[in-house]
Amino acid sequence: MRYFFIFLLFISSIELISQETDSLTLVDLVSRALEKDYELSNRELKLEQQQALRKQIRETFLPTLNVSSSYAYMTGNIVMDLPTFNTPILDIPLFENKLTEAYNTNYFDAKAELQLVLFTGFKVRNLDLAVQKQIEANSFFLEQAKYDLMVEVVGYYDNLAILEQVKVLLDESEELLELETEKAKKALEEDLITVYDYQKIEIASLKLEAKKVEYTGSKALLYNKLKQLTGMTTSQIDSLKIELLVFDVNTENSNIENRPEMEALDLLEEATNYKVRSLHSNYLPKIAARGSLSYYNFFNGNLGDVNFNEFGLAPNAMVGVGLSWDLFDGMKTKREVQRALIDQQMVINKKSEVQELLELNLSNSLLSYNTNKIKLELKSKELSLNKKGLEIAKRQLEVELIDLSQYLEALNDYEKSILEYQEALKDERQAALNYLKATGNMNMNYLKSNLN
Secondary structure: OHHHHHHHHHHHHHHHHHHHHOOEOHHHHHHHHHHHOHHHHHHHHHHHHHHHHHHHHHHHHOOEEEEEEEEEEEEEEEEEOOOOEEOOOOOOEEOOOOEEEEEEEEEEEEEEEEEEEEEOOOHHHHHHHHHHHHHHHHHHHHHHHHHHHHHHHHHHHHHHHHHHHHHHHHHHHHHHHHHHHHHHHHHHHOOOOOHHHHHHHHHHHHHHHHHHHHHHHHHHHHHHHHHHHHOOOHHHHHOEOOOOOOOOOOOOOOOOOOOHHHHHHHHHHHHHHHHHHHHHHHHOOEEEEEEEEEEEEEEEEEEOOEEEEEEEEEEEEEEEEEEEOOOOOOOHHHHHHHHHHHHHHHHHHHHHHHHHHHHHHHHHHHHHHHHHHHHHHHHHHHHHHHHHHHHHHHHHHHOOOOOHHHHHHHHHHHHHHHHHHHHHHHHHHHHHHHHHHHHOOOOHHHHHHHOO
């Protein structure tokens, strides 16, 4: 049995290791960034705050129940000045002078009061709708923030892919230089090449080492940024399945109708309209129902020479309806309405400005995408030609039709064209994402269906 449990532990550890080493994709990278981003988290918390505020507004019509109680010891004088009158038969005057009597007593009271708002002049309804529109608007702004983060993460992923290509080229160059160095040593010993020719190999080796140092530094900086964005470890980033694919997007019927900013600003305009309506409701009466049950008791006291054990008023019940109507509030509501109307006009102006900027951005994004797409096609053809040129140079070097420096030049052109193609591919991908962002059509579903 003991060995059985050890076997189970071993199997589970293998399973955990296999899960940890599973390769991650770009979609995983973007998802981690969206989960970790603090700004997005704060925006979501802001939405929760507004949801709570909306609930609070709608709960205005819920009844409120208040219970209070107090105890006190009271002492002082009672002064009564009643009109003097004479008795009918004996004609004796009564209450000729003020009546002053000292008193002291204990006092206790208890009260339960229920209040229910019946009508607020439509203020609650309009405020509820205003907050609802603000919530919907902020939800669209949240989506826009997610778009920005997606584009940023894809950009770093593409840079990582280019670095991986650089590493491949550096490794190939190192292997080639090692072979050529051995050949050059033998050729130098046999006086087939000059010292100057051999030094060209050494110079190429030094340049290669410099490029390796640059690669290491660039990779470290990129890893640090990805760790900060996603919270992933170095091993998790190493497990990324990196592959750059061309983004083909449909550029027909380009418009900004789906841009979240436009929808958000439309909703904000509606929100300010409802806010103005809620302020106008200040001119209408407010009605509330009210009921209470109270108990008042004076005990263990005296009034002049008269002692008493208890004097109480209980129970005292009250039910009624109250009305409150501010007929004149010193122009307060009027000024609040003026400020709200100005806010509304500012939103309208902002929407017009944003619409113009978004249309300009869409035009620029479309132009950039088409330009980078053509550039990528040209770089692809250039890469193909340089690859063929390198193959020809290799065969010529083998039959000594060209020297080593000419071959290294062809190799350098080929490696340069590879990096330029990768850069053009990255630019095309970024241009495609920016175009999708400009039309408001980029989301996680697109990334999952179009990215690796």
